[in-house]
Amino acid sequence: MDALAQCRAEAQRRFYAKRVGSSLSVDSAATPAPSTEAGPSKLTGEEPSEKAAIAEHMGSAEFAELLEILTASGRGVRGCQVDPARHKLQALHDVVGWTPGGYTTRPSPEAQDRKRDDRLQVLTNYRQPDPEPGQPPIVAMYDYICHTLFDVPVRPVGPEVRVPQMKTLQGDIVTPQWVECDWAQFTASRAGRPTKVLRPNRYPYQLRPRRTGSSADAGHELQTNTQHWILWYFHGPCDPLPSPADAEIDSDVCTELFKVVTAAGFDRFDYIWYHNPGISVPDVYHVQVFWLVT
DSSP states (O other): OOHHHHHHHHHHHHHHHTOOSOOOOOOSSOEEOOOOOOOOOSOOSOSHHHHHHHHHHHTSHHHHHHHHHHHOTTOSEEEEEOOOOHHHHHHHHHHHSSSOOSSSOOBOHHHHHHHHHHHHHHHHHBOOOOOOTTSOOOOOOHHHHHHHHHOOOEEEOOTTSOOOOEEOTTSOEEOOOOEEEOHHHHHHHOSSOOOEEEEEOSSOBOOOOOOOSSTTTTSSHHHHSOEEEEEEEOOOTTSOOOOOOHHHHHHHHHHHHHHHHHHTTOOOEEEEEEOOTTOSOTTSOEEEEEEEEO
16 A cells, blocks of 8 residues: 555544434445535524523623623724524624624525535545445545635546445436546656635625615625635645644734735724534534624
């Protein structure tokens, strides 16, 4: 086994060790496409225990410090990491308005359909790991993300790779045309190595528009609609998954957002970010970012 094959084997081990998200049932003939429909939340925020937790958090020193950061006057950039616990997100949303809530914030039906279709495209176009014995396969996103976000070139998989037949959403049986990252070409063609990218989430949460006090404030979409983006961190096939410190992530979020905001002609913005507790893409390290031009 060569070095790259060993790296892929180790990455597969890590992938299944961290596996979270929609699994795919398998029949004897083919692997069906994934379903990514979001089920109803088990909690609504109306339960007495949740209302009590929200109220208790609103009276905490942690919440007071958070509000001080996000509502400080005279500062062009305001933001920080937040705790993604449902009651804490809801408390913040109830006060500042533009941040995601903890119970009913979901992607739109259109975004859910896009996610389902994208996952099918990944499943049929990018190399997937062999299923672990006794475990249903899930969609591996590593080659897709490296290719689409970090510009890593791809090549068709070799004849040694077993490509199983799969069932489309329409019920057709197809043989995927897999590609994989061409790391040799990537290494030879790049002067530098990518580190991180900040990009819009293709499946953003539905967030209520900001209530603006004047028509002048409502002139740009970045001022009226909360933006849902993702900060992705690159790692090569033989690298460990990145684990940046929270302070480093906060600095990266602020720096990358400042580039985006100034490129759009603004220089003031609010932001929050968090580690997603229900991570569905364990292949590549990332954090959720929500922001708004002020």
